[in-house]
Amino acid sequence: MFPHHREREQPIFSTRAHVFQIDPTTKRNWIPASKHAVSVSFFFDSNRNVYRIISVGGTKAIINCIVTPSMTFTKTSQKFGQWADSRANTVYGLGFATEQQLHQFSEKFKEVKDAARLAREKSQDKELANTALSIAAPQFSQDLSDDFQSPPVMCVNGPEDKLFRSQSADITLSSEKERIKKMLSEGSICEMNLEAELFTLQDSNSKLVAALHEANANVEQWKKQLVAYQEETERLREQVADLEAHGGHGPSDLLKDELTQSLEELEALLKAKDEEIHILQSKKTDYHEIERERDQAIHRLREVEMRNSELERRIQNTERNLSNSLEDRDRMDSELQRAIEILDIKIFDLNDLRQSLVKLMDK
Numbered sequence: 001m002f003p004h005h006r007e008r009e010q011p012i013f014s015t016r017a018h019v020f021q022i023d024p025t026t027k028r029n030w031i032p033a034s035k036h037a038v039s040v041s042f043f044f045d046s047n048r049n050v051y052r053i054i055s056v057g058g059t060k061a062i063i064n065c066i067v068t069p070s071m072t073f074t075k076t077s078q079k080f081g082q083w084a085d086s087r088a089n090t091v092y093g094l095g096f097a098t099e100q101q102l103h104q105f106s107e108k109f110k111e112v113k114d115a116a117r118l119a120r121e122k123s124q125d126k127e128l129a130n131t132a133l134s135i136a137a138p139q140f141s142q143d144l145s146d147d148f149q150s151p152p153v154m155c156v157n158g159p160e161d162k163l164f165r166s167q168s169a170d171i172t173l174s175s176e177k178e179r180i181k182k183m184l185s186e187g188s189i190c191e192m193n194l195e196a197e198l199f200t201l202q203d204s205n206s207k208l209v210a211a212l213h214e215a216n217a218n219v220e221q222w223k224k225q226l227v228a229y230q231e232e233t234e235r236l237r238e239q240v241a242d243l244e245a246h247g248g249h250g251p252s253d254l255l256k257d258e259l260t261q262s263l264e265e266l267e268a269l270l271k272a273k274d275e276e277i278h279i280l281q282s283k284k285t286d287y288h289e290i291e292r293e294r295d296q297a298i299h300r301l302r303e304v305e306m307r308n309s310e311l312e313r314r315i316q317n318t319e320r321n322l323s324n325s326l327e328d329r330d331r332m333d334s335e336l337q338r339a340i341e342i343l344d345i346k347i348f349d350l351n352d353l354r355q356s357l358v359k360l361m362d363k
Contacts, residue, residue, distance in 0.1 A: 009052065013108045014041040015101055019055055019062050020093035030093055033062040040094060040105070042067075042112055049119040051112045063092060069117035073109040081106060205294055208287045215280040222273050229266050236263050 017040050019033040040055045040063065055063035065085045073083045079102055082093040096102040236259050243259075 022091035
């Protein structure tokens with residue numbers, strides 16, 4: 001099936017990214033779908049007017065998603081974005097190498113979504129026109145026959161009032177459930193955004209920790225070299241002082257110039273090592289800044305979890321209220337049904353009494 005679609009589909013945009021999928025059990029953690037960056041492409045099927053996002057890792061398709069007008073691509077960080085696929089019941093995440101690639105993919109996603117919406121509207125208009133043409137004449141004749149043949153309908157106030165109340169209760173309860181589900185979905189989206197941001201911060205933190213360990217090891221090595229250079233410098237200075245004190249009895253002027261040049265080179269090297277040490281110390285402050293940002297993200301994630309727990313508690317209360325309302329409605333329905341049955345019996349008795357009175361009057 002997949003190669004057959006590829007034969008009639010045309011690629012319109014392609015990029016490379018790391019592909020992730022949301023954990024189907026927790027709905028919170030990201031699971032890598034590819035070990036390295038893979039190609040992610042938009043395809044267009046001109047026969048069906050369908051746009052798809054396809055990504056192949058090795059011999060299997062890790063993304064095979066039809067773009068619908070209801071989809072939304074959300075940027076959760078500078079290099080990470082996500083969207084939900086209701087057909088596959090999952091959420092896809094893409095990690096890009098640069099912010100520009102993320103921006104290009106987001107713009108192309110919007111264009112494809114608008115194109116899919118226009119294609120769906122055209123298809124719906126065409127289907128409505130064909131349906132209207134096909135059922136216009138039979139419907140007209142059926143309306144005429146119904147006007148002449150259908151008998152009058154009698155209505156009793158009891159069942160009509162029962163139906164109206166049941167429909168009103170269903171509408172109210174369903175609207176309340178939709179509102180609670182919307183609140184819970186917003187909290188889940190916010191939580192996934194914080195998870196992605198925390199994932200990025202942890203990645204940056206691990207890289208900085210590795211760089212800091214390497215820098216600390218280099219600093220220790222450079223300190224040892226610095227001590228050796230300082231000892232060598234002192235020794236050369238003592239030799240220069242001895243040469244100046246002894247005058248012509250020591251080495252030649254050429255050796256003195258070489259020692260002076262070596263001393264200047266060592267001093268320049270010491271200066272360069274000191275600058276590198278200052279740079280590494282400044283990087284330590286950046287590491288502390290990343291640590292603080294990570295702590296803030298963890299704090300916000302905990303707040304979102306508390307909010308989700310509160311929403312779950314409210315949903316449980318709403319479900320209990322819903323079950324109680326349904327029980328009350330069923331009880332009222334049963335009581336109303338008994339009242340209707342009693343009323344029917346009374347009407348039947350009155351009808352019998354009326355017939356008896358008519359017979360009595362005839363006699």
